[in-house]
Each structure stands twice: as structure tokens, then as C-alpha cells.
Amino acid sequence: MSATLADRVSSRLRDIQDFPSPGILFKDVTPVLADPAVFGDVIRDMADRRRGTVDVIVGIEARGFIFGAALAHELGIGFVPIRKAGKLPGEVRGLTYDLEYGTATIEIHQDAFVGGERVLVVDDVLATGGTAEAACRLLDEAGATVVAFETLVELAFLPGRDRLVGREIHATVVVT
Numbered sequence: 786m787s788a789t790l791a792d793r794v795s796s797r798l799r800d801i802q803d804f805p806s807p808g809i810l811f812k813d814v815t816p817v818l819a820d821p822a823v824f825g826d827v828i829r830d831m832a833d834r835r836r837g838t839v840d841v842i843v844g845i846e847a848r849g850f851i852f853g854a855a856l857a858h859e860l861g862i863g864f865v866p867i868r869k870a871g872k873l874p875g876e877v878r879g880l881t882y883d884l885e886y887g888t889a890t891i892e893i894h895q896d897a898f899v900g901g902e903r904v905l906v907v908d909d910v911l912a913t914g915g916t917a918e919a920a921c922r923l924l925d926e927a928g929a930t931v932v933a934f935e936t937l938v939e940l941a942f943l944p945g946r947d948r949l950v951g952r953e954i955h956a957t958v959v960v961t
């Protein structure tokens with residue numbers, strides 16, 4: 786039997802213990818990106834799940850840009866970045882939140898949405914859920930409609946899903 790996409794991605798996730806700080810088991814996605822067959826199949830799988838149901842892809846800096854921009858291109862729709870504080874040049878709205886390792890502030894351009902756009906939020910890893918929750922709240926405040934949160938990897942041993950109650954979440958790989 787041929788390997789599932791989840792198995793193929795799992796085999797290309799590299800675990801780095803104690804990065805970026807002691808006690809963190811870091812899931813490195815760079816081997817997934819380095820394999821064009823797997824990376825391509827990941828993007829096509831995400832696209833097939835969303836075709837015709839979203840207007841805009843929002844990617845979260847930095848690794849969410851890689852998957853989000855490729856997905857937007859595959860779907861033929863626009864891409865909007867959520868960036869760390871101080872990086873976007875125009876007027877912004879922002880939110881500060883807790884991370885698995887520290888705190889962060891994210892920002893989005895104030896004029897990125899007129900209201901009502903159907904948005905898919907994309908990132909590489911769902912860990913504590915702080916980033917995803919902040920991104921979804923920021924988009925709610927901006928008047929966009931968050932259709933779902935799409936991630937390559939969900940760390941199910943952390944309570945990320947609990948921060949996103951009521952939101953649709955899909956992960957290519959669930960790490961237990």
C-alpha cells in the first residue's frame with residue numbers, strides 16, 4: 786500500500802530538542818520544503834480542500850508565508866501577510882499574545898480587508914494555539930470571515946485546539 790500524505794510529511798519532519806529554548810521539541814519543516822514531490826502534494830491537498838470556498842489566504846510570518854503563498858498561487862487567489870510587529874509599512878492593527886516560547890505581537894494592514902472576505906489562515910505549526918487564536922481574532926476585528934485554520938503540523942500534546950473552539954482546524958499531520 787502506498788504511504789499516506791501524512792506519513793510522507795511525518796517522515797520529513799525533523800525533531801530538534803531544546804530549540805529555541807530548553808524543553809522545547811522543535812518540529813523543523815525545512816526537509817518538507819526541500820522535497821518538491823511532498824511539498825507539492827501538501828499544497829495540492831490543501832487547495833483541494835478549499836477550492837471555491839475562500840477568497841483570500843492569510844499566512845502568518847514567517848513559515849506560514851511559505852505554505853500560504855504557495856497555496857494562494859495554487860488557488861489563484863490573493864495572499865495577505867500577518868507579520869510580527871514593526872514590519873508592515875502601512876497603517877496596522879495588532880495583537881499581543883503568549884507563545885510556547887515567549888510573547889509576540891502580530892500585525893495586519895488596516896486596509897487589507899473591506900469586510901466579509903472569506904479567509905483561510907495558514908501556518909506551519911499549531912502548538913499552544915496563541916498565534917492562531919491571535920490571528921483569527923485580528924481577522925475578526927478586521928471584518929473578515931475566518932473560514933478555517935490550516936496547518937501542516939498540529940502538536941496535539943499541547944492545547945492549541947482549546948484556543949480555537951468553534952473554528953474549523955485542519956492539520957496534514959497530527960503529532961501525538
Ligand SMILES: O=P(O)(O)OC[C@H]1O[C@H](OP(=O)(O)OP(=O)(O)O)[C@H](O)[C@@H]1O
Nearest residue numbers: 846847848885910911912913914915916
Ligand atoms: O501555536 P503557537 O504556540 O502560537 O506556536 C505556533 C507558531 O510558532 C511558530 O512561529 P514562530 O513564532 O516561531 O515564528 P517563525 O515562523 O518566524 O519561526 C510557528 O510557525 C507558528 O506561527
Ligand SMILES: Nc1ncnc2[nH]cnc12
Nearest residue numbers: 810811812813885910912
Ligand atoms: N515545537 C515547535 N516546533 C516548531 N514550531 C513551533 N512553534 C511553536 N512551537 C513549535
